[in-house]
Amino acid sequence: xxxxxxxxxxxxxxxxxxxxxxxxxxxxxxxxxxxxxxxxxxxxxxxxxxxxxxxxxxxxxxxxxxxxxxxxxxxxxxxxxxxxxxxxxxxxxxxxxxxxxxxxxxxxxxxxxxxxxxxxxxxxxxxxxxxxxxxxxxxxxxxxxxxxxxxxxxxxxxxxxxxxxxxxxxxxxxxxxxxxxxxxxxxxxxxxxxxxxxxxxxxxxxxxxxxxxxxxxxxxxxxxxxxxxxxxxxxxxxxxxxxxxxxxxxxxxxxxxxxxxxxxxxxxxxxxxxxxxxxxxxxxxxxxxxxxxxxxxxxxxxxxxxxxxxxxxxxxxxxxxxxxxxxxxxxxxxxxxxxxxxxxxxxxxxxxxxxxxxxxxxxxxxxxxxxxxxxxxxxxxxxxxxxxxxxxx
Amino acid sequence: xxxxxxxxxxxxxxxxxxxxxxxxxxxxxxxxxxxxxxxxxxxxxxxxxxxxxxxxxxxxxxxxxxxxxxxxxxxxxxxxxxxxxxxxxxxxxxxxxxxxxxxxxxxxxxxxxxxxxxxxxxxxxxxxxxxxxxxxxxxxxxxxxxxxxxxxxxxxxxxxxxxxxxxxxxxxxxxxxxxxxxxxxxxxxxxxxxxxxxxxxxxxxxxxxxxxxxxxxxxxxxxxxxxx
Numbered sequence: 001x002x003x004x005x006x007x008x009x010x011x012x013x014x015x016x017x018x019x020x021x022x023x024x025x026x027x028x029x030x031x032x033x034x035x036x037x038x039x040x041x042x043x044x045x046x047x048x049x050x051x052x053x054x055x056x057x058x059x060x061x062x063x064x065x066x067x068x069x070x071x072x073x074x075x076x077x078x079x080x081x082x083x084x085x086x087x088x089x090x091x092x093x094x095x096x097x098x099x100x101x102x103x104x105x106x107x108x109x110x111x112x113x114x115x116x117x118x119x120x121x122x123x124x125x126x127x128x129x130x131x132x133x134x135x136x137x138x139x140x141x142x143x144x145x146x147x148x149x150x151x152x153x154x155x156x157x158x159x160x161x162x163x164x165x166x167x168x169x170x171x172x173x174x175x176x177x178x179x180x181x182x183x184x185x186x187x188x189x190x191x192x193x194x195x196x197x198x199x200x201x202x203x204x205x206x207x208x209x210x211x212x213x214x215x216x217x218x219x220x221x222x223x224x225x226x227x228x229x230x231x232x233x234x235x236x237x238x239x240x241x242x243x244x245x246x247x248x249x250x251x252x253x254x255x256x257x258x259x260x261x262x263x264x265x266x267x268x269x270x271x272x273x274x275x276x277x278x279x280x281x282x283x284x285x286x287x288x289x290x291x292x293x294x295x296x297x298x299x300x301x302x303x304x305x306x307x308x309x310x311x312x313x314x315x316x317x318x319x320x321x322x323x324x325x326x327x328x329x330x331x332x333x334x335x336x337x338x339x340x341x342x343x344x345x346x347x348x349x350x351x352x353x354x355x356x357x358x359x360x361x362x363x364x365x366x367x368x369x370x371x372x373x374x375x376x377x378x379x380x381x382x383x384x385x386x387x388x389x390x391x392x393x
Numbered sequence: 394x395x396x397x398x399x400x401x402x403x404x405x406x407x408x409x410x411x412x413x414x415x416x417x418x419x420x421x422x423x424x425x426x427x428x429x430x431x432x433x434x435x436x437x438x439x440x441x442x443x444x445x446x447x448x449x450x451x452x453x454x455x456x457x458x459x460x461x462x463x464x465x466x467x468x469x470x471x472x473x474x475x476x477x478x479x480x481x482x483x484x485x486x487x488x489x490x491x492x493x494x495x496x497x498x499x500x501x502x503x504x505x506x507x508x509x510x511x512x513x514x515x516x517x518x519x520x521x522x523x524x525x526x527x528x529x530x531x532x533x534x535x536x537x538x539x540x541x542x543x544x545x546x547x548x549x550x551x552x553x554x555x556x557x558x559x560x561x562x563x564x565x566x567x568x569x570x571x572x573x574x575x576x577x578x579x580x581x582x583x584x585x586x587x588x589x590x591x592x593x594x595x596x597x598x599x600x601x602x603x604x605x606x607x608x609x610x611x612x613x614x615x616x617x618x619x620x621x
Binding site for chain 2: 002003006007010011013014292293295296297298299300301302303304306386387390391
């Protein structure tokens with residue numbers, strides 16, 4: 001083995017320009033793989049993050065005629081215990097109403113979150129506090145938070161008192177606008193009115209009830225929300241409750257992501273194939289180049305297995321340095337991309353997702369592929385016959 | 394004297410469809426420590442004979458016994474080890490590894506045994522190079538030496554593992570007459586100093602006459618076998 005390594009190293013270093021060329025070839029393959037992989041993964045993460053990062057990923061609501069859920073504390077603790085991937089869980093009371101302003105009216109969904117309570121996780125799900133562009137969070141009685149689009153449309157101001165019309169009771173109640181939010185989705189910015197859970201209950205003259213429980217899961221579990229939903233259903237029962245997860249609601253996004261993943265895998269597979277073929281063909285030529293040396297080594301009594309090791313080690317060395325250089329190139333390329341491919345506001349077009357395990361895997365695949373590519377030349381060299389070389393000189 | 398090598402009814406036929414017989418029922422034996430020369434015209438089968446003796450080629454029929462061991466009964470790995478320890482080759486072309494220096498080339502037969510290179514071993518390799526008069530250029534890459542130096546390096550290499558037998562196929566075929574003389578004197582010295590058995594193919598009758606024994610091969614048969 002050691003002798004094989006020594007001879008392999010010497011064979012490679014004696015023809016350094018050819019060696020560098022092969023290493024460069026592998027490096028380019030690896031760097032393309034890392035770059036494409038990071039790009040696609042970044043693209044997907046960004047898309048998922050933008051789409052569902054600040055919304056409910058699993059929603060539990062009543063399945064009965066009575067849409068209000070009372071004694072929700074037990075329900076929430078039951079759900080929270082079913083799966084450790086559930087990171088944020090919050091009760092919500094939703095109701096329809098109309099905003100009356102001057103002679104215009106605008107339909108609203110009054111969303112009551114328990115944002116006034118210290119244990120609240122609603123802010124974690126919607127990131128409301130960071131989305132407030134003007135004013136503050138609703139705290140006291142009759143305080144509501146409206147979308148930024150309403151401010152633009154109706155010229156509302158912070159501190160203004162507005163009339164809200166309850167259609168089902170045909171009653172008007174007054175509330176004070178304490179701020180405006182921007183959730184980056186126009187329909188939410190015009191339709192949502194956020195308030196505390198207790199306010200929402202008061203507006204609609206309800207007891208301590210909610211309409212749904214909303215939750216988010218761990219980042220790694222984002223694609224198994226359907227499985228988590230089944231677990232929740234098993235605990236709380238699916239007769240009383242309806243459980244919806246984001247995957248059911250976003251099928252087109254999911255199929256888009258899947259298409260992206262498949263195309264990324266295709267690119268990566270072809271990159272690997274081209275790397276393997278190039279190493280194999282170059283090493284095959286090396287066997288021919290070095291056949292005289294192999295022949296004399298065999299005459300001197302080197303074993304067939306050792307000559308195989310020479311070429312396997314050549315593959316290993318080329319693969320190792322190729323992978324190393326490829327990782328550096330790939331990271332450099334990715335870095336350059338985030339620095340130079342920018343939106344008008346200076347943010348990168350795509351936030352790359354640099355996963356160390358993915359990079360390590362790409363490197364490992366290149367090394368393994370290189371050794372595999374060296375297998376054929378290795379077998380050929382072990383079958384080389386000393387006498388053929390000496391006789392044909 | 395001990396017989397180091399015996400050939401019994403060795404035949405060699407090349408080809409499967411069109412068969413060409415190169416050697417016909419060769420029976421030969423060689424004494425340990427002897428200096429033998431094989432002469433004959435091109436195509437007479439002398440190189441084939443040497444390659445069969447060196448276990449690089451196999452006889453179509455017949456037996457080759459080295460030190461009483463029939464090489465037919467050996468596995469590929471046993472043959473490799475055997476060649477490494479017992480036989481030193483010197484070919485018409487030096488076949489040095491161009492990627493290595495002269496000293497590294499000389500050490501190669503030892504390296505093949507996968508044993509650590511100790512100070513003594515290194516000294517031994519240098520001693521072999523000194524013997525062939527190359528101690529000054531031993532760290533040169535083998536490609537940066539003259540033809541005569543390369544061939545002498547190849548001889549030093551053949552001596553590295555103290556083989557019992559050195560097989561040389563026209564070792565001076567590519568050299569001028571002065572170098573030829575030097576190389577033969579060197580081989581003879583080694584033969585006397587280390588009691589190494591030599592079997593040397595040559596087409597030069599003057600050289601052949603310096604040997605203890607001359608064997609002439611003609612059309613695959615022994616035509617002449619003179620021991621002085």
